[in-house]
Every structure is written in C-alpha cells, then in structure tokens.
Amino acid sequence: MSLELDEHRQYLADTVRLDAFARALTATVRPGDVVLDLASGTGILGFLACQAGAARVYAVDQGPIIGLARQLAQVNGLSDRITFLRNHSEWVTLPEPVDVVVTDQIGRIGFDAGLFEYLIDARDRLAKPGARLIPRRLDLWFVPCEHEELRSVVEFWQAPVARLSLDPAHAIARATGYPRTIEHRHQLSAPQRLTSSDLTQPCPLFIEGRGEFVVSRDGCIDAIAGWFRAELAADVWMTNGPEHPRIDRRHAMLAVNPGIAVSAGDVIAVTVSFRPTTTLITWALEVRSASGEVRSHMRRSTFEGMLISSEDLSRTAPDRIPRLGRPGQIRAQVLALCDGVRPLGQIEALVYQRNLDFFNSPSSAARFVSEVLLRYGE
Numbered sequence: 001m002s003l004e005l006d007e008h009r010q011y012l013a014d015t016v017r018l019d020a021f022a023r024a025l026t027a028t029v030r031p032g033d034v035v036l037d038l039a040s041g042t043g044i045l046g047f048l049a050c051q052a053g054a055a056r057v058y059a060v061d062q063g064p065i066i067g068l069a070r071q072l073a074q075v076n077g078l079s080d081r082i083t084f085l086r087n088h089s090e091w092v093t094l095p096e097p098v099d100v101v102v103t104d105q106i107g108r109i110g111f112d113a114g115l116f117e118y119l120i121d122a123r124d125r126l127a128k129p130g131a132r133l134i135p136r137r138l139d140l141w142f143v144p145c146e147h148e149e150l151r152s153v154v155e156f157w158q159a160p161v162a163r164l165s166l167d168p169a170h171a172i173a174r175a176t177g178y179p180r181t182i183e184h185r186h187q188l189s190a191p192q193r194l195t196s197s198d199l200t201q202p203c204p205l206f207i208e209g210r211g212e213f214v215v216s217r218d219g220c221i222d223a224i225a226g227w228f229r230a231e232l233a234a235d236v237w238m239t240n241g242p243e244h245p246r247i248d249r250r251h252a253m254l255a256v257n258p259g260i261a262v263s264a265g266d267v268i269a270v271t272v273s274f275r276p277t278t279t280l281i282t283w284a285l286e287v288r289s290a291s292g293e294v295r296s297h298m299r300r301s302t303f304e305g306m307l308i309s310s311e312d313l314s315r316t317a318p319d320r321i322p323r324l325g326r327p328g329q330i331r332a333q334v335l336a337l338c339d340g341v342r343p344l345g346q347i348e349a350l351v352y353q354r355n356l357d358f359f360n361s362p363s364s365a366a367r368f369v370s371e372v373l374l375r376y377g378e
Contacts, residue, residue, distance in 0.1 A: 004065060008042050010248065011104075017238065017247040021045055021104070024134050024232030025052040029100055036060065038089055038103035038122055043069035043082065045102050050078050057082045058098065060089050089118050098127050102134040108179055108240065109252035109281075110138045110228035116276035120203045136199050137231035140209065141241055143191035144268050144285070145182055146219040147253065153178065154257045174257035175305035177281060179250040182225045182242055188262060189213035191241070193229070194272055208273035215266040223253040224270055224283050254283045256298060265290040330355055334372045344369070 011017065025045070029035060029052035037046035040059035043066075049057050059069060059082055066086045073079045085092055101122050107113030115138065123133060157170035194209025229239040240249035254272075262268065269286040284299040314320065324332060333354065337347045352365035359365040 004063070005068070008065065012042065012044060014248045016245045017104075018044070018048075020232055020236060020238040020247070021102070021134070022048050022051075024236045025049050025102065027233040027236060028052075028102075028132050028134055029054050031055075033099040034058070034096060035100045035102060036094070036098040036122060036126055038101060038118060039105050040069060040084075041065055043072055043084070045104065046082050047073070047076060047078060049100070049102065050081050054100070055081070058085060058094050059083070060085045060087060060092050062086060062088045090121050092126075094126050098131060100132045100134065101127050106135070106138070106228055106230055106249075108228075108250055109177070109226045110140050110230070111274065111276050112252070112279050114277075116197075116199075116203050119199060123200075133199050135230040135232050135238070138197045138199060139193050139229040139231075140195045140226060140272075141191050141193050141229060142209070142211065142224055142226045142270060142272060143182075144188045144213055144215075144221045144256075144262075144270065145186040145223050145225045145253065146188055146259075147180065147182065147186050147222045147225075150178055150180060150253055150255065151220075151222045151257070151259055154255050172305050172307065174255050175300045175302060176255055177302060177305075178223070178253045178255065180223075180225075180253045181250045182253070184242060186225070187216075187242070188219050188221060189216050189268065194270070197276070203276055206273065206275055208271065210269070210271045213268045213270060215262045215264055215268060218261075218263050220259040220261050221256045221268065221285070221287075222259045223255050224272070224285065225251050225253050226272070227251045254281065254300070256285065256300075260285075260287055260296045260298065262287055263289075266295070326358060330358065330368065331372050334369050335376060338373070338377060344373070 025048045029049055031053040032055045033053065035046065035049040035054040035057045037043065037049065037057055037059040040046055040061045043059050046057040046059045066084050070084050073082045101119060103119055105113045105115045105118050107115065119133065123131060154173045157166045157173045192211040192213065194211050195207050197207065227239065227241040229237055229241060231237055238247060240247050240251060267288045269288065271284045272281065274281045280302050282301040286297040287295045289295055330351065334347065334351055337350060348366045348369045351369055352359055352362050355365070
C-alpha cells in the first residue's frame, strides 16, 4: 500500500474531522456556488461540497493522488461537476473566480502546513471579493507540560554513543518542535488561547501571543504544548486539542530543556511568536514564585533547531554570485527543449546524448526528464 494512500485513509477514517467539514460545507455553500478545494487529496472535501449544492468544484493538488481522486469522482457520479488540476496552488489559474475556498492545510499547531500562505493566496487571487472561507478563523492554544518521554528524546543527545560525544546535536534537539499527543495528566496548568487570527482579513507579517499560567501541581516543565481550534463556519469548530470531540492529529510540543522545576502556585509567563507564512517559531518563558520572584527564564527558536550546513549558508549569502551546478544545467536543457514541437521521447534522447558522462543509461535520463516535466511541464 502506498504510504500516501494510507495517510489519506487516516484522514477519511477520522469521522470527527469529516463531520465537521460536512457541517461547515452545508452551512457555507449555496446552490450554484463555485468551490475551490485546495490541496484536495482524495477530493473528499470537493465531494462534500457537491453534496452541499455546489454547481462546480475546482480540486487542486500537486501530487499524484489526484489521479485516484478523478477515479473516485467518476465512480460517485461527480465527474461532470469537478475539475481536477494537478498544480501547486500558488501557480494555478482557474477559469473563473470562486465563491468558496475550502482546505485542511492546518497542521498540528494551526499554521505549520501552510494554511496562511496558501489559503490567503487563494482568497486574494482565485476567489471573488468577500468569498467564504473554510476555515475562517484560527485560534492557537498552549499549555506548559511535564512529559518524561519527550525529555528522554531530547536528552538522548547528551549521552555518548560508542564513546563519542553528540553534544552539538543536543543544542539542535532542544530548539525543536515535536509531534506528540498530550493528555490531561501532562498539563501543569489550565490551557489558554494565546492567539486568534481572522483568515478573512489581511495576513499579518508577525503574530505573537502572551499568557500567564498558574501552576496547579508540583512538577517539571519539559515543553510548551500547542494545538489549534479552527472555526470552519458559524458554530462549527474543529480542534486537535486535548478535549472531545477532537480530530486525529497530534499536538506540537516546543521543547523546554533542561526542564524547569515548578511548584503549585508558581506563575509561568509564556510568549510564543511566529511569522504565519513560515514554520519558524520562537518561544520564551519566565517562571515566578507566587510572591513574584523570578526563578528561571528561557528562550528558544526553531531557527536554532534547523539543520544547516556551511555549504547552505555560503550558497544563500546575499553577496554570493550563484551559478548552476551540473544537475541545474541539465534541468535548464530540459526546459529549453520543451518548445511545444518536440515529443517527449526525442527530448529524453537528446538529454541523454548531450550528457553521456552524467547518465549511466537512457532510462536514468528519462527519469530525470520526467521529474522535471512533472513539476514544470504542461
């Protein structure tokens, strides 16, 4: 079984998620509406839009799953109402502006799957003024947690392996967000909503949320856990938070390492900030006693948790004069040969003949050409 197919099986098996989107589409779509299903996958949200009364649906996805989606539309008698477009949503154009945009590009902590970037681009470029969005609001919730399993994952890098030090990796591990599922027993206080974003409004360049959490029991802060609560339509919400009903999607845990011991009555001041169109997150916390004495503080950023090599840094320096490497030169050849006249077989043969020292067989050249054309060709 394809791993991608199994991923979509999990989405379809999540009845809480499907029910929330079905109710939102029923409440949002009006008879005759044109709907955009963004990152459509198996096409399920577009199918639900048809059931809700949509006249036409444009289903956009850049992956090969769109082939299966076409078959599913056919066997369900929806082919005449759904147009499938295999393309990146930021590159696609539609025959007409749409009335409704629906997507589940929400991720674990709300924005980390590109929700702001892709939904707002579609809203501004592909939809009618005042188009209805699903989701239309995104709230982010956080809570300090004690989580021994996560602590051991981060501290793994502090111990030698085969008598070799792994210390540089520990600095990266403690500035990383981890997908985990938290339970009430992990929480050191009551959760709080730290940010709320109206997706129908202009996208802010920077979002920051602050909150003060009163510790309910003695313990150790190992992470700040975060999740989303998305408003899909009026009175229709979807969340992966530690409440019920919730969808089958893990939370994001922002590591706090070394852990910070806390006592009941302490106050944990938390600040979380991010740029909506990136996955860079900064989190800071300050622990104060009930009397107001500052006991500890910490600040981390996922930028510190990125795996970046010196080669990557040098290649992206603003004053560097770039040039194409050999694979880039061959990609340029492929694109130049796509003149609307040559058939694919001829292009593959020419690329192989021009680069005999690079390809070990005609089939390897054909695979290279196919990868380029699947991304950039029409």
